[in-house]
Amino acid sequence: MSATVAPHSTRPRRQAGAVAEKVIRRFGDRVVLDHLDLTIADEELVVLLGPSGCGKSTLLRLLAGLDRPDGGRVEVPAKRAIVFQADRLLPWQRVLRNVTLGLHGPDADRRARDVLAEVGLAGREKAWPKELSGGEAQRVSLARALVSEPELVLLDEPFAALDAITRLRMHDLVRALRSKHHAAMLLVTHDVDEAIALADRVVVMSNGRISTSHLVELSAADREASIAREELRSALLEDLGLANQH
Numbered sequence: 001m002s003a004t005v006a007p008h009s010t011r012p013r014r015q016a017g018a019v020a021e022k023v024i025r026r027f028g029d030r031v032v033l034d035h036l037d038l039t040i041a042d043e044e045l046v047v048l049l050g051p052s053g054c055g056k057s058t059l060l061r062l063l064a065g066l067d068r069p070d071g072g073r074v075e076v077p078a079k080r081a082i083v084f085q086a087d088r089l090l091p092w093q094r095v096l097r098n099v100t101l102g103l104h105g106p107d108a109d110r111r112a113r114d115v116l117a118e119v120g121l122a123g124r125e126k127a128w129p130k131e132l133s134g135g136e137a138q139r140v141s142l143a144r145a146l147v148s149e150p151e152l153v154l155l156d157e158p159f160a161a162l163d164a165i166t167r168l169r170m171h172d173l174v175r176a177l178r179s180k181h182h183a184a185m186l187l188v189t190h191d192v193d194e195a196i197a198l199a200d201r202v203v204v205m206s207n208g209r210i211s212t213s214h215l216v217e218l219s220a221a222d223r224e225a226s227i228a229r230e231e232l233r234s235a236l237l238e239d240l241g242l243a244n245q246h
């Protein structure tokens with residue numbers, strides 16, 4: 001079966017933040033993605049959960065354009081950004097240059113400074129990556145992703161290496177950035193609580209496909225504590241085969 005990867009911008013009208021249709025990805029004999037379908041609406045934040053090794057990063061890499069499917073169709077906007085678990089900053093460049101990397105134009109520095117201020121790092125432009133905490137380094141990674149105003153942001157376990165308090169601060173930051181940047185987002189995590197805290201929709205992957213999809217129509221307060229939250233949490237744990245865990 002042939003595979004296509006089409007940037008939206010070649011089409012007259014954009015349908016959604018991203019579309020994966022009947023996507024297949026094999027590594028040797030192993031079929032990791034098996035006719036997977038997923039649509040992400042404009043400005044929607046979808047969280048992807050699934051057991052280790054089920055193919056979450058493989059899907060993200062396809063949507064980022066870092067890999068190609070063996071079959072099916074991937075339709076994504078031309079402007080995309082990806083943030084990984086490890087910050088991947090260039091150690092020999094200061095914070096500002098790490099953010100302007102790949103940016104062109106006379107206002108690149110100003111835009112980078114603005115986004116650094118948004119992520120709470122005003123005044124740290126001249127710092128070296130080795131001088132940053134883990135949370136600060138991931139803030140720089142977010143700034144680098146957002147500075148080009150992408151229409152799709154892919155986040156592969158971006159907060160997994162951070163301590164619990166820093167992680168909660170990063171959730172606040174993602175919520176604040178969303179209201180300003182209006183990108184569609186797909187965030188991979190192993191953390192059901194993180195999924196409920198952030199998602200418009202949580203999708204669960206198993207056997208190479210999206211097996212379930214849950215809209216999260218909860219207020220900010222209800223995401224913290226409510227019966228609906230606990231019901232969603234139980235449903236997600238069941239989907240993941242972790243129903244006996246609390």
Ligand SMILES: Nc1ncnc2c1ncn2[C@@H]1O[C@H](COP(=O)(O)OP(=O)(O)OP(=O)(O)O)[C@@H](O)[C@H]1O
Nearest residue numbers: 027028030032050051052053054055056057058059
């Ligand atoms: N380049 C590759 N070559 C061969 N096998 C690969 C390659 N990339 C991924 N795989 C395999 O595909 C499967 C899915 O990997 P992937 O990293 O997408 O899983 P994941 O769901 O993101 O896992 P985790 O939650 O542990 O990060 C794994 O069995 C992995 O070994």
